[in-house]
Amino acid sequence: xxxxxxxxxxxxxxxxMPQFSDTMERGxxxxxxxxxxxxxxxxxxxxxxxxxxxxxxxxxxxKGTIKRILVSEGQEVEVGKPIAIMELGERIEKPKLEEKPKLEEKPKxxxxxxxxxxxxIEKEKRIELPPGFASPxxxxxxxxxxxxxxxxxxxxxxxxxxxAKDIEEFEKERYFTPKALELLREYELSLEELLKxxxxxxxxxxxxxxxxxxxxxxxxxxxxxxxKSLISNLxxxxxxxxxxxxxxxxxxxxxxxxxxxxTHWLVKIVGDAMQFFERLRAVYKEDHYLVYPxxxxxxxxxxxxxxxxxxIKEVNRKSLREIAQEVRELRKRAEEGKLSLEDIRxxxxxxxxxxxxxxxxxxxxxxxxxVCIIAVGMQEGDGKTHMTFTFDHRVINGFHGALFVKHLxxxxxxxxxxxxxxxxx
Amino acid sequence: xxxxxxxxxxxxYAMEHDPRVVVLGEDVGFxxxxxxxxxxxxxxxxxxxxxxxxxxxxxxVGTAIGMALMGLRPVAEIMTVNFAMLAxxxxxxxxxxxxxxxxxxxxxxxxxxxxxGVAKQLASQHxxxxxxxxxxVPGLYVFxxxxxxxxxxxxxxxxxxxxxxxxxxxxxxYGMDFPSEYVKxxxxxxxxxxxxxxxxxxxxxxxxxHDTLKACEWLEERDGISCEVIDLISLRPIDFETIYESVRKxxxxxxxxxxxxxxxxxxxxxxxxxxxxxxxxxxxxxxIAGEEVPIPYNRKLELMAIPTPEKIYERILSWSKSHxx
Numbered sequence: 001x002x003x004x005x006x007x008x009x010x011x012x013x014x015x016x017m018p019q020f021s022d023t024m025e026r027g028x029x030x031x032x033x034x035x036x037x038x039x040x041x042x043x044x045x046x047x048x049x050x051x052x053x054x055x056x057x058x059x060x061x062x063k064g065t066i067k068r069i070l071v072s073e074g075q076e077v078e079v080g081k082p083i084a085i086m087e088l089g090e091r092i093e094k095p096k097l098e099e100k101p102k103l104e105e106k107p108k109x110x111x112x113x114x115x116x117x118x119x120x121i122e123k124e125k126r127i128e129l130p131p132g133f134a135s136p137x138x139x140x141x142x143x144x145x146x147x148x149x150x151x152x153x154x155x156x157x158x159x160x161x162x163x164a165k166d167i168e169e170f171e172k173e174r175y176f177t178p179k180a181l182e183l184l185r186e187y188e189l190s191l192e193e194l195l196k197x198x199x200x201x202x203x204x205x206x207x208x209x210x211x212x213x214x215x216x217x218x219x220x221x222x223x224x225x226x227x228k229s230l231i232s233n234l235x236x237x238x239x240x241x242x243x244x245x246x247x248x249x250x251x252x253x254x255x256x257x258x259x260x261x262x263t264h265w266l267v268k269i270v271g272d273a274m275q276f277f278e279r280l281r282a283v284y285k286e287d288h289y290l291v292y293p294x295x296x297x298x299x300x301x302x303x304x305x306x307x308x309x310x311x312i313k314e315v316n317r318k319s320l321r322e323i324a325q326e327v328r329e330l331r332k333r334a335e336e337g338k339l340s341l342e343d344i345r346x347x348x349x350x351x352x353x354x355x356x357x358x359x360x361x362x363x364x365x366x367x368x369x370x371v372c373i374i375a376v377g378m379q380e381g382d383g384k385t386h387m388t389f390t391f392d393h394r395v396i397n398g399f400h401g402a403l404f405v406k407h408l409x410x411x412x413x414x415x416x417x418x419x420x421x422x423x424x425x
Numbered sequence: 426x427x428x429x430x431x432x433x434x435x436x437x438y439a440m441e442h443d444p445r446v447v448v449l450g451e452d453v454g455f456x457x458x459x460x461x462x463x464x465x466x467x468x469x470x471x472x473x474x475x476x477x478x479x480x481x482x483x484x485x486v487g488t489a490i491g492m493a494l495m496g497l498r499p500v501a502e503i504m505t506v507n508f509a510m511l512a513x514x515x516x517x518x519x520x521x522x523x524x525x526x527x528x529x530x531x532x533x534x535x536x537x538x539x540x541x542g543v544a545k546q547l548a549s550q551h552x553x554x555x556x557x558x559x560x561x562v563p564g565l566y567v568f569x570x571x572x573x574x575x576x577x578x579x580x581x582x583x584x585x586x587x588x589x590x591x592x593x594x595x596x597x598x599y600g601m602d603f604p605s606e607y608v609k610x611x612x613x614x615x616x617x618x619x620x621x622x623x624x625x626x627x628x629x630x631x632x633x634x635h636d637t638l639k640a641c642e643w644l645e646e647r648d649g650i651s652c653e654v655i656d657l658i659s660l661r662p663i664d665f666e667t668i669y670e671s672v673r674k675x676x677x678x679x680x681x682x683x684x685x686x687x688x689x690x691x692x693x694x695x696x697x698x699x700x701x702x703x704x705x706x707x708x709x710x711x712x713i714a715g716e717e718v719p720i721p722y723n724r725k726l727e728l729m730a731i732p733t734p735e736k737i738y739e740r741i742l743s744w745s746k747s748h749x750x
Contacts, residue, residue, distance in 0.1 A: 071648075121739055126744040135748075138709040139678045163749030164676060164707045 006157050013062055014082040015046070015073075020056050021345035023233060023369040028076040028225065029053040029083065032069060038279050040086075047083070052229040054341045064088040073274055133161035141167045153334055162261065171195070177204040184208070187217055189339070226306055226337075235370035244396070245389040246365050252383025253418050263299070264324045266376060266422060269411050270351060271295035271315025277404050280372055281348050284395050298347030298367060299327060308334040311347040319424045355379055361386035373397045385408045426605035428598045430464045431573035433536075435580040436500060440470055443498060446584060450478040452607060460540060460599045482508050486537060486730045490523070493535040493589075497690035500584060506541035506593065513514030513558075532679075534678050536583045537591045542632055542683055544596040545732050547718035552727075553570030554684035557693075558660040559591045567661040568613050569593040573603040575658050578611035594662075595632040616664040618671070622653035624750060625741065626671040629639060630657040631682040633732060635679045640662040640737035650745060652679075665697055670699055676707035677708060677750070681740055683731050686714035708748035713740045725741045 014394045015026045030048040034040055046059045046066070064086040071083040131153035134142065141164055142149045152158040158166055168191070172181055175195060180203045184191065189212075194203055197211065211217070222232070256262040273282045274295035281296075284290040294314040301308045310330040314321055333339050352364045353376040364375040370392070377386035411417060427432075439446045448454075448463055452551075454477040457464040467475045478485050482503055489501040503509045509516070516537075523531050543552045560567045568583055568590055570576035576594070583590035622645075629637040634656045641652035653671050657663060672678050678698050680691035689705065695710035716730045732740075 121743045121746070124743045125748050126747050135676075135707045136704045140704055159749065161749070165749055 005186060008182060012067065013064065013086045013088050015084040015086060017077050017079050017081050017083050018049070018058060019079045020051050020341045024051045024079060026076050029071050029073050030055055031073055034066050036069055049227060049310065050342065051341065052405045054339050056341050062086060062088050062153055071175050095213050103192055104172060127161060129160050131160045135161060137165050138167055145171065150239070153391040163212065168421050169211060170205055175201070175203055177202065179205045180208045186219060188220055188234045189214055189217070203335055216296055217413070224306065230307060235373070236368045237365050240366055241393045241395055242366055242390050245401055247346055247389070247409065249385045249387050249409060250383050251379055251385045253413060253415060255422060260320050262379065264320060264327060266298065266351055266353070267297050267315055267323055267327070268320050269310055270374065271297050272406065273404065273408050273411055275316050276407060277400065279396050279400050280404060282395050283348060283369065284371070284392065287397065292346070292348060295349045298350035298370065299330070300350060300352035301365070303331070303334045308339060308344070309347070309355070310339060311345065312344060315387055320421055349374070349411060351376060355385065361388060363390055366390050366392055426603065428574045428576050428601050428603060429460060429462050431577040431605060432580055433464055435577045436466060437469070438580060439584045440466065440474060442539055442603070442636050443451050445498045446745065447474045447476065447492065447497055448500050448502065448545065449478055449489060450497050451478055451480055451504050453477060453502050453607050457546040457749055458502065460596070461501070467594065481714070482511040483515055484522065484571060489535050489537065490519050490533065491517060493533045494523070494531055498534045498584060500536045500538060501624045504522060505596070506539045507551055509539055509555070516559065516565070516591070516684050517586050521562045524588065525564055532586045532587045533589045533657035534584040536580070536592050538580070539592065539675070540596045540599070542595045542597065543720055543727060546722055546724055546727060548722040551574065554682070554715070556593055557688065558692050559686060560589065565661060566590040566659070567593065568659055569631050570658065571631050573599070573605045573657050574608060575613070575617070575621050577605065578608055579613045581656055582611065582613045593631065595698045596621065597632050599716065612660040613658045614664060616667040617656045618653065618667070619651065619656050620654040622651040624651045624675055624744070625653070625677045625679055626655065626675045626677045627681060627724060627741070628653045628655045628657065628668055630660065631683070633681045636732060636734045639734040640741065643738050644741060648742060650741070650750065663694070667699070668694065670701060676705055679713060680712040681709070681732055681737055682712045683715050685717050686712055687717060689714055708744070710738065
């Protein structure tokens with residue numbers, strides 16, 4: 001977690017951007033809970049960090065005083081980069097006297113944090129004068145736009161002195177409905193452009209939409225940070241040497257219902273099967289595999305426009321009911337945007353089910369850092385279901401894959417096993 | 426490249442390519458310059474071209490004027506601007522007037538270099554900023570350099586001119602490391618736009634440019650106020666056109682300088698803008714400058730006497746708020 005800075009004082013300690021998960025490469029500081037000069041105990045939370053799809057709390061590994069914050073709120077840095085410097089040791093009671101600068105010292109351009117605006121600036125009021133005053137430029141604008149400044153100032157619709165910005169705001173309110181203004185920002189169009197197009201007309205939502213349709217102007221949809229990490233991981237997934245296996249399963253024996261859905265059943269059956277194949281519980285590192293003892297199964301969950309990939313841990317030790325309950329909780333957390341990093345890491349295999357939409361068969365992209373994804377299609381009348389397996393060839397060769405698929409096919413037709421699961425639920 | 430090295434390189438280049446270029450000043454030779462700007466030149470060009478002088482500023486400038494009239498191209502160094510006061514007669518009554526009074530028959534290819542400004546606790550007699558003293562004299566050119574690029578190119582340009590140039594540096598800049606690049610057709614008479622912006626035009630020069638850039642970064646990040654930062658290289662003549670063009674776009678002007686506010690260069694700039702662009706202004710011009718005191722020795726008081734990034738940030742922010750931005 002730490003290195004000593006060359007040249008820094010022996011007791012200076014760098015707080016680094018931690019790696020919360022195997023695939024995390026960058027983290028964003030959401031909020032500093034401590035400021036420069038604050039004393040922190042070991043284990044105290046100093047910052048909130050957003051990575052991949054969750055916000056985590058960063059606890060201090062040491063006790064000491066935060067000397068400098070190097071990365072300000074909202075900034076993103078790579079894992080392992082210093083984000084703050086601490087002076088280790090007990091609480092310092094007295095501030096140290098500044099050392100005298102030497103004459104030939106190289107002055108450093110310090111990366112200082114912006115000063116918090118002092119209270120008097122926060123309270124700073126704009127100058128107020130009786131009606132009739134405006135900046136020279138505001139007068140020019142008013143003349144151009146045919147606005148009677150004095151009249152509007154007397155009505156209280158414009159401040160005095162009037163500035164250019166007030167006239168812009170007034171124009172917006174005069175000619176745009178709030179909804180149209182929102183759209184204006186969304187489409188990144190300029191106010192003037194529309195005012196020119198529709199002189200002396202109130203522009204509402206319908207008019208605006210008709211205009212962009214007629215001009216064929218695209219709407220700008222921002223990509224959330226969650227989706228950004230997902231997209232970058234997807235692109236990385238594609239360099240994994242992968243291959244597919246297609247098989248039709250007979251799922252007619254599985255007694256799924258609204259409470260415990262087919263997806264829940266599949267998570268359990270697949271998780272149990274993974275216990276027999278350690279390569280499916282493995283993560284590939286350059287010169288070795290890390291094999292997890294329990295089966296951790298990821299689920300692809302869509303919430304609104306976003307895709308999440310939470311994990312059900314230790315599936316092999318959980319009952320169907322527990323799994324169903326956990327999936328519901330994870331979905332709720334995903335909807336509230338409260339998935340923690342613990343919720344989304346550690347899976348080696350993911351299940352993606354699009355059967356409920358009537359998709360017969362499809363193949364899916366392996367989530368980065370995992371070794372397999374199972375794409376589940378629609379269950380037909382006779383219980384036949386297409387499943388497509390995508391494997392990471394570096395970990396699972398065709399032989400392993402075939403054995404795993406064969407094992408799964410037998411499991412879903414194993415009456416005793418299904419009965420046992422049902423009872424256990 | 427360090428700022429001092431950029432100046433050293435410019436001197437070296439000029440001396441190598443033109444045998445008429447000589448350097449003179451206190452401790453510029455054997456010692457290598459009080460701020461190490463002339464380091465190594467003595468060894469390379471010898472005592473005839475790198476001349477150690479007595480501590481006599483009036484004579485240094487006077488001698489340099491004589492040299493220039495007789496065909497050399499001297500670069501005189503005064504240790505700091507504070508000591509140039511002793512040579513004011515030479516600056517104002519000789520240097521600035523000889524070309525004019527001879528109807529252009531006399532050439533004066535002369536540069537006088539000196540640092541100015543607040544360093545760290547050198548007290549009032551060694552911490553002044555006096556650019557307006559020189560910039561108010563017709564007949565002088567006044568250049569200043571805020572980084573290695575303008576130091577190197579600006580000084581070379583000054584040495585090549587047939588007119589007298591006062592070349593101002595800043596004590597704190599000497600040890601600073603700046604990006605350096607060769608700029609083709611560098612024009613010291615053109616102000617540089619260091620950062621584009623749309624809400625406010627902020628004009629500065631010398632070291633204050635860096636404090637201004639820092640403050641403007643904060644304004645942008647924290648308050649969404651976008652500043653256009655302009656760096657002046659020539660203080661006489663001033664490139665008003667670049668400033669006008671920017672203010673026509675932003676409708677607001679701020680000038681940041683280290684000298685006391687009253688009668689400083691900012692007074693000239695805001696007066697010009699008010700004269701020329703009155704109807705374009707959306708707020709009164711703002712000057713952020715030093716306090717009306719001799720610079721104190723005490724470090725805390727010293728910092729209170731001049732603009733700092735924090736101060737510049739706060740002043741611009743509160744001015745924006747009270748004038749409806």
